[in-house]
Amino acid sequence: MTESAPVKRRGRGRRPFAEVHAEVLEAAGNVLMDEGLSGFTVEKVVIASGVSSATVYKYWPSRGALALDGYLHVAGDSLARRDTGNVEADLKYMLTAFVKTVTRKPFGPVFAQLVGTAQTDTELAAQFDRYFGPRRSNFFAILEAAKTRGQLRRDTDVGVLVDTVWGACLMRLLLPHLTSGLTPQFVGEVVDQALTGVLVEPAPTQIYD
């Protein structure tokens, strides 16, 4: 993403871990972007970073784990929390940021490939909560705040709500014939529908003490 043509640095002696770590992630991200997950190998990252394969394997136990970290390094935090007090606008903003990232090449296909590969790569699967965990927490936070402000019903299960609006986007991303329908407009419709419901007769508003 930044400077190109990383140089081999073998034989320069022991360097700080943070520096080595960053070089491996930069190299992993670049290999991913250039070749996709199918062309991604630990060996290519070793060559591009100049870090020994022993060191790379020590900290990244599997190809999938290294690829996930490389993705996170180059794709950035696409689900930063925003809480302006308008839960509808904030939900749309955060989900649209996710959708824009995962539908933009080269990140988008790589993200879908990572989710896909996690279905058969148990080491990658075990790492996946590092991606989704903090991002789900951001959603939880703004929805709980909206409950506290009295905008959402107190009995709202925010975990169900998050997985519903986010799951709609994941479904369109992962089912190839639906991906063209994964648009910011779709995000808006998903959020509107999830917030207001679809029944003609709204359930009676619950009365609280």
Added chain:
Amino acid sequence: MTESAPVKRRGRGRRPFAEVHAEVLEAAGNVLMDEGLSGFTVEKVVIASGVSSATVYKYWPSRGALALDGYLHVAGDSLARRDTGNVEADLKYMLTAFVKTVTRKPFGPVFAQLVGTAQTDTELAAQFDRYFGPRRSNFFAILEAAKTRGQLRRDTDVGVLVDTVWGACLMRLLLPHLTSGLTPQFVGEVVDQALTGVLVEPAPTQIYD
């Protein structure tokens, strides 16, 4: 799923296509159930079915496409349409049937593996609409009927609604740390929330002519 120990039948001469087709699917389903997608090969299906590899490759252009058909053959139609007139109950029934199938071993892991592999296997991806297309149509049909009966608002985008409630289930299935939360109870909460919404102040009911 049915009789075991398929017998090689090479050399018996030309047989009806339907018979050959069924034997290949039966063998493909059995190999999938026994070994999962990671152990699934076209060669194993050729051996188990006794059908020539030339014939198998003629009708199934990729390993993924053969695996998908084998899955459909053994897993059965888990999303049969039900329309009793109670859209809430019917949605829950159909989604729960899906969830039960995809969380039951050995089908469940294979289904997730198929969706995952479709992210890197373009031939499998191209076939995937054969699974999701008819099943989404079943959902569309009961939701459109509910609109016609006046149960759902006329401006409801049923495509958004289907992908929302189904996507919630797919998200929990495909994200390993969430899969334990993919339960019939979750399905109930997803459907309730999608139908009624979560806002304290319901949007004004739209007035129609």
